[in-house]
Amino acid sequence: MAIVPHPRQIQTAVVNWLDERFPFTKAVDEALYQRVPNYANAFYYCFGGMVFILVAFQLLTGIFLAFYYVPDAAGNPAAAYTSVKTVIMTQVYLGWLIRGVHFWSANLLIVMIVLHMARVFWTGSYRAPRELNWMVGVTMLLIILAFSLTGYLLPWDTKAYWATSVTIKIMGGAPILGPLLETVAQGGPTLGPNTLQRFFAIHVFILPALITLLMYVHFRLIRAQGISEPL
């Protein structure tokens, strides 16, 4: 009769093998098994976590969208427009759902961020010694707004084009640096394919890296300082 190991034995063997090489169990225990104070059980202490979950949704659905999205605004209809409106929305299996989740998570994200900030403000959690974490949070808010701006242009439909046109015009109205900013944002003298190209690069390469880094800093600071006590 062949000896079949119990699944538990396989698990122990794998974990032991890993733990001999790096203290994974210890690291996971330290990260997960944290006592949450009773006052932090109130529902409004969840908003930050919801923001995190929504950002995770965004990263995940964003990667899937990037499989089919084409950042090319040349021609009429442009490949960017067709890749969203035809390929992702009608041809790809569940493409409409992935885009829908990306779209609605983006909208909810703003709502949850506002609620989270309101909670932090209401409970005075921005005060010493947590000022730095407030600053990190505000920086992340600006990054999320940059995400919203650059992402809005990507479908390259009329709404996207003119909304971005208005935003860039506001940017161009800034004193002294305005025209320079406008040219750099547009990637040329008018809103066109160059604009889409650089908005795409910012949206999928620069901002996700920044937000991931800052979220890590945000959570490490929370762990270091603990959840602030209520009023």
Add this chain to the structure above:
Amino acid sequence: MVDFGPDSPPSEGSHRVISSEVQPRSDADGAVSRPVTRRNFIVWYLAGLLTATVLAIVAPILVFIFPPEGQTKRQNLTIPLDQPLSGMENGTATQFKAPREAGFVMVDGGGDNAPGKIAFAAYAVKDLAGSVTVFAVNCSHLGCSVAFNADAKRFDCPCHGSQFSIAGKVVHGPALFPLSHLEWKEGPGPNQIQVTGLQLPGIG
């Protein structure tokens, strides 16, 4: 750190001895000047080197994100007209559009228009004295395309009701600035005009 043996003073103490030799001096006007020591010379030297290194990396990146000049090279765009310029009656205007993937460059303008901005259509205008001018189609208020009103011999903006004379001057607000001029010359053929513009790959 060098070990001077059990008799040598602790390093912090020896540092204090050095710093006491170089006390900051006050000038007559109260400004504090520190004598240059080997240590702070090296610190400043390294800090300068570090700053220069950072600048050497950041500066090219800033230039890189600025769109290259090659994409904004001015050139003459040749456009067909509905009628030859010589055949136009005094006090009339004819509209023409920029070719695909190209735009006209405004020479002047205020408000929403500005020198260097792009227009995708234009009017060739023959005034009452018979001289020809070319205006960008965009209203100086918020950039809508103005329409030529042949009866009143003026340009009307459909968006907010601005009116411009046949010479491009504001007749009625809300626009505050005249229409923008375009640089032009007669084309190679009788029904053609050449207007200064630039190629805009992928646009239009």
